[in-house]
Amino acid sequence: MASSNTEIAHEFPPFFRVFKDGRVERLMIPHDPPPLHPKPGVEYKDVVISSETGVSARVFFPKIDGPDQKLPLLIHYHGGGFCAGSPFDSVTHNYLTSLVAAANLIAVSVDYRLAPEHPLPIAYDDSWAALQWISSHANGSGPEPLFNNHVDFGRVFLVGESAGANIAQHVAVRAGVTGLGGVKPVGLILAHPFFVGKEPDKMIEFLYPSCSRVNDDPKLNPNVDPNLSKMGCERVLVFVAEKDWLKSRGVGYCETLGKIGWTGAVELMENEGEDHCFHLFNSDSEKAEMLMKRTVSFINQE
Structure with a gap:
């Protein structure tokens, strides 16, 4: 034996x-692991969000042009099925470095704790705590000088891919329900979002042992969230991929937003011929570049 x-x-x-x-x-x-690909003019630093929980983040930023320059802030939640991934791995690092260079913004990627060692909903709670910590800088007196001095808190965006898109969506709703001390995210960008469907998901059930019915949990299935219409942002951009088995759930999410009375604008873009999160693993492809350009355009539109 x-x-x-x-x-x-x-x-x-x-x-x-x-x-x-x-x-x-x-x-x-x-x-x-693949190497990190530096971009000229883009730097990064790591910050501690909570010494008690160990939650941290990596901050990416371009060259600052003078003491009074204010830049948009992108808050990123990585994918990986709630049990893998990191802001410090090469996939996330290279993607956000490229995005910062293309959009001229500050980005922060949250290192929420991973299941199964830290079962759900810990990832959601860590991610919300990180958003609160970031928002504490809006009055200029937070612990991170870069945020105090150079973030335009009127241009905050939440973004994630796969499970990270799920988390970004959840914290956007939570921000709308409870508020963030005057900080309201402008936009939400979801790349190939993971939401549960009607069929059982054994892995999610294992990662979320305190939940009796994961299909009916509003964090995992926003279509059943009674607070979805209160989502705290003005615009939503959802990417789906033609060959991704999660495509229908992203499409369904957009349809739900159109039915429930949410007053913001929602846009759906399909990546034809591509599979789940292709833009992270084949970032030099033409369609990945198109996805990047659309993301930058969404962030920079007035």
Whole structure:
């Protein structure tokens, strides 16, 4: 009989497996991670959001042109099925470096804690706490001087891909319901969002053990959220990919926004012939560049 440290209790490829002794092995960590691709004029720094929880973030910023320059702020939540990914990995780092260079903005990517070691809804709570911490700089007296001095808090955008898009959507609704001390996000950008459907999702059920019915949880399924019409932003841009099995859920989300009385503007863009989050892994492709240009245009439109 296999010992408990080698016998598998749960396995959810391509994300992780759990052994009977409780050890978690992640399956998506490359042996030779791709290199970071620096962009001229773009720098980054890491900040601690909560010393109590260990939540941190990576901040990306362009060259600042004088002490009074104010730039838009993009708040990013990474994908990875709530159990993988990081602001510090090369995929997120390279994408946000390129976006900062293209849009001339400040971006912050939140390192929320990952399940299953930190079960859902911890990722949502960490992400909301990060948004509150960022908003604490709006009066110019927060702990991070870059935010105090150079962020235009009238131009704040929430963005995420896959599970990160789910989180971004949730915190946008939460901001509309509870407020952020005068800071109201202008826009929400969701790339190939992960929302649960009607069918069972065994991995999400495992990651969210305190939830009896994940399909009916408004964080995972915004179509059943009674507060969706109160979402705290003015514009939403949703990207879906033709070959992505999640495409119908992104389309359905846009349709729901049009039915419930939300007063903002919603735009849907389909990436034809592409699969889930292709723009992160094939960033030099023509269609990835089109997605980037549309994102920049959405951010910079008046």
